[in-house]
Amino acid sequence: MALIDMHALWSGKQFDIQSLLTGKRFDLNALLKGSQPKIRGGVHPEPRKEATADRPIDTGFPLPPMLYLALWQHVGKPAEPVVKVGDKVLKGQLLAVSQGAVSAPIHAPTSGTVADIMDFPSAHPSALPTPTLLLEPDGEDRWVSLPEKIDPFSLSPEEISLRVGAAGIVGLGGAAFPSAVKLNLGRRTKIQTLLINGGECEPYLTCDDRLMRERARIIVDGILIMLHGLGAQKAIVGIEDNKLEAYATMRTAADEIGDGKVEIALVPSFYPMGWDKQLIGYLTGKEVPADGRATDVGVLMHNVGTAYAVQQAIRHGKPLISRIVTVSGGAVDFPRNIEAPIGAPLASLLAHCEYRPDDTARYVMGGPMMGDSLPHPNVPLVKGTCGILALTQAEVSATNAKSCIRCSRCVTACPVGLQPLEMVARIRAGQLEQSLKFGLKDCISCGSCSYVCPSEIPLVHYFKYANGELLTRDQANHKAEQTKKLAEEKLARIERQKQEAAAAAALRKAAAKKPKITEQAA
């Protein structure tokens, strides 16, 4: 296979411009030969990863005076607290349990006292208050008793899923979907290949890159544990070809401990390479159906950060209480990746990297393409936060929407193959239902269309608005049906009661008459 030759190229660990060019040309050839499927759409934003890519992960982030643990920071139902205000808790102790099939528990990132359970601004574009558990650290950072060394491969696959779920692990790439649910789905559908997403195609972000460079063996170990949990035999790690050092270290680790099950593959750098369906298409040549999941083509995808968290949970019994987050942007003087406790205010992370609040034009949680702009940084770090950016005015493009000139660049850029200009025209005219016919539901909000639009139309914003509005209407329709049923039932009940009352009155009349008759008879 074409990639094998490249492995030899990179194994020398020399990354000069020459090899970079060769790598690029090689991919192009492979593309031309048709050995790789064609990549649809996509854009090439400036990577802007230099600021943080070469700095080691900072593990010395001081504990903030208070940690804010949102009870709902994953896909599914919010967690339910099992501790009371005033309780002393240890690091790694369970604070809130998961509710229902799709949910995740929350653990204490450090030892301390539960100060309050209240509404606190959430890490969400609206920053609306949401139930949050406040933990005041005591500074001791004392762990709960951790189990002795566990051999993951002596555990049954079901047990692996259970423990991953109990450790509160969710997709750390940003989606925050409970990982155990995904593992269970993968096991049930008997997937053949586990794909590990090391694409990290968003500009600025380097947390996965640094993690792969510094903790590659742990990631590979985590991948093997996940393979065991899935009952699958093969894993492919997709890494973009702008992260050659990460690729080399991951390859070395896979050669050493991968047991021949973990393949490391280079994928071209472009956005959105990290979209699961894109990466699946590129690495396996299979296309996931529009309304289907990755498991429909026998593939399951996890992020490298998730693999790391799984290793920590299964081998060491450590729940997910911290994550690596990129702090970057033009208004940050010392940008870097920080290993930070979940619940730390984003403002404290920015302050640790010495940001300039006055120069910050916009706070972005996640990457600049798909991330959410935050009204203020006084919201807590959640499990799905991969980055916090403080962008200067120069980095934020002015949105001055002009008329659509129907240049159809958005059509070329759309990785899903939709027609964003047609959808937006209908949404603007208020015909939301019509936009569905152009595949609104398939939009992944990657932002490629907004990025290329020469008229600066905020296309993705329109799609998010339309999807939200349609959801509201669906819910309203559902409520209308339910309340209609209630109203009909009430009318029927009143009718029934009237009849019953009439019948009872008739009986009483009859009963009142009867004694008279008997009297007469007597």
Next chain:
Amino acid sequence: MTILFAAISLAALGMGLGFLLGSASRYFKVEENPLIDEIEAMMPGSQCGQCAYPGCRPAAEALVSGEAPPTLCPPGGKALAERLANKLSIELDLSGMGDMVPQVAWIDESLCIGCARCIKLCPTDALVGAPKMIHAVVADACIACAKCVEVCPTECLKMHPVKVNLRLWRWPKPETALAGA
């Protein structure tokens, strides 16, 4: 004998008129627009009267005759307005509904005397309680018809806008100067 004449003539008169009425109802029947039935089936059916018509059927009639706009029904909201406009194939102007915030009834428990008047009146059984017990609102069933507010003797029932939380928050429509382009 005279009483018999009277009885027979009255009976004949009654039968004749009955027959006339019966045949009239069959042959001079007013054909109702079947659309009215369909529209009525789409309405919430709680006869709340927020549209200023005495019930859902009169409202449906007004809609079909074009007297009322499809945005007439507050409990149905934009969702119903759009379906009605589609059904009737008419232009929909949602601008008037834009600032309509969904509401829900709320009971001030310190004032509730447990008179149970509101419970009897609520078209969707969204109010629960018993005489001389504090009542409560089942928010999911409340259609914000405000009938309970009118009947409450202590004014402890009020309509409140539904509090927006993370589950209810939606992206606003992008604000661009350019219209319709």
